[in-house]
Amino acid sequence: MASSAGLALCGRALVVRGGSRLLATTTASSDDDGSLFTYDCSTAEKKSQENKGEDGQPVEKGSDTILASTFSKSGSYFALTDDSKRLILFRTKPWQCLSVRTVVRRCTALTFTASEEKVLVADKSGDVYSFSVLEPNECGKLELGHLSMLLDVAVSPDDRYVLTADRDEKIRVSWALAPHHIESFCLGHTEFVSRIFLVPDHPELLLSSSGRFAASRITYWSRDSCVALLCDCVPVVYIFQLEAPRRQLVYKQQLSFQHRVWDIAFEESQGLWVLQDCREAPLVLCRPVDGQWQPVPEDATVKKVCTQLRGHWAMLEGSAGVDEGFSGLYKATFDNMTSYLKKKEERLQQQLRKKRHKSPPPGPNGQTKKVKAGEASWSGSS
Template sequence: MASSAGLALCGKALVVRGGSRFLAASTASSDDDSLFIYDCSTAEKKSPGNEGEDGRPTDQGNDTILASTFSKSGSYFALTDDSKRLILFRTKPWQCLSVRTVVRRCTALTFTASEERVLVADKSGDVYSFSVLEPHGGGRLELGHLSMLAVSPDDRFVLTADRDEKIRVSWAAAPHSIEAFCLGHTEFVSRILVVPSHPELLLSSSGDCTLRLWEYRSGRQLQCCDLASLQEPVEPRGHKRFAASRITFWAQESCVALLCDSVPVVFVFQLEASGPQLVFRQQLTFSHRVWDIALEETRGLWVLQDCHESPLELWRPVQGRWQSVPEGAVLQRLSGHLHGHWAMLEGSAGAEDGFGGLYKATFDNVTSYLKKKGERLQQQLEKQQRRKSPPPGPPGRAKKARSGSTAWSH
């Protein structure tokens, strides 16, 4: 299973993942060159004959990391891989705390704000919670229906979204109790994010090429931004539809950065408190495929891209315009780490369209129907013509009949 390279950032801790491995480094300006590297292929596995939590044999994956995230304070880091494992780490200092088996492969995860639990969402739409304080405890089924996952900053609500366009707001203490639905997208929901500085607001993106702003407790849509109308011409051309693969927020500047999955651009918006409303500021265009982005409060926008010479770029606003920052000591050090471990990122080149299979299929039934109808009418017409015109007799017989007629005329 191919998985695109990923970037995670919390405080000064930066994680880059690719394939089955990730490396963690510090963005601090000091000469701290320490590096933590972890390879999921070395983690414990159930033997092929063992059974998972659902009572069925566990099939073996290739250890590719599917999703990862930091806790709110950055004290914990968790990941899931396609070998059906949830792996929990302590980050200060870095240490693997546990390797737990999940029922199915999980594609989204998040920590609660209290950092007492980590929630994981599997491909079938179920959400399980696992204890952080008891790192070897089993999972508990909470709810189902989703592909995307978020938790409100006060831990009161769990927000989930799916490929059927819905965003559901459920009570965390009683997940069967639904507070609201946020309805409006016309394609699958690709990402959701509760705005950290405005805990009552939700951002969502979709395969319908929109970014929407919600007051999620009431399910009220505040704004819809059509990304296709904002996009400036970029190469390669011809992308008629795309979805955001990452939404990230910079509280210091009240900026929203949006990375799209099939075009090498990042859209930057300003979230204005009056309204509130999103104001489009700038499109950042890149010459290489962008794998992931992350905003660091003190520095700006980190960009991880498919370029061996320059795998990381740092962007920040200068007099109102976002610009690439000249390479400094920190950027050189982090890029040097990636140069030495480039093999873990090379496999990500094959994961070009992560959302391609989620778009609704369209069928031109009218053209097919008219074609078949025309064929049926033509067949019926030919049958009618054959009935009106009796088949001619044998050639010799016809000739004899004509001769007889001639004799009678005489």
């Protein structure tokens, strides 16, 4: 799956990625452009082992497009994986690239452990590798594997469990200290599981998505127990209220946009940020007003960040046509019965033609010809 533009928030730190580049800034209105940090994966540090993966095989050169990225829990670290099979780790205070490591296969999702000691990356072959944060140049370690492509990975707040979601409808809960030991499976979906999300305020609750319009992002606002859902290739953000005692999501409203929505993320102090395919207004900030979420007009912080993004629009404009979303992961349906009946009818017609071909032609007055050894005679009514 190709990747479109993405958005990540942690505290006041905001990261926008597109293509092979990322832009990191702050949502604090008092800061100026001096706080801007940019990075381009196409110019990432080249290492002697870069041409070999951890299995010793040559690494295929990719497009350097960023496939997945995330902050650590405290926001002190940021990590990304790209199409060239690299894991790049950053320190954020201040921003600095700590390491560039190779991965065995292209990754689909990644997350930090709650302790921020490791980064877990899930790949297309169904494996999860862990990489040390404290030793940023150490090679990765294989932790667990599925038989199908992994689409998301998460860790419980106490670092006790690793949760993985695959394209074969399964969510697997494994012990973090012994990943070969499976605690349980969640088997309620009938299509690939696109996203899984552990609710920070209620770690016993897991949100997951699949279905006709698979979610590309699930984000949570603890101030009002609010869940925002962005579905694949749909310019609509769905807002839900989480009622934890009843363990239910209650639909509240939907926010429709004129442009394609790439990503969404909550900022606890301000509201919901929306990244969209619009150069004039690439970021929209939404807040609840009288119980209804709506865009905030003429906000100084939004203006500042949008100005920064317009100055680096080239990294985003190429994202409009590269994202394939989840369309290639849906089950294919086959009408086997129609094909079977058609072939059966063809066989019957063929058998009938053969039978007619073998029957002797009728003689005079409708007589049929009887053949005996050395002679021929006609029988029938005269």
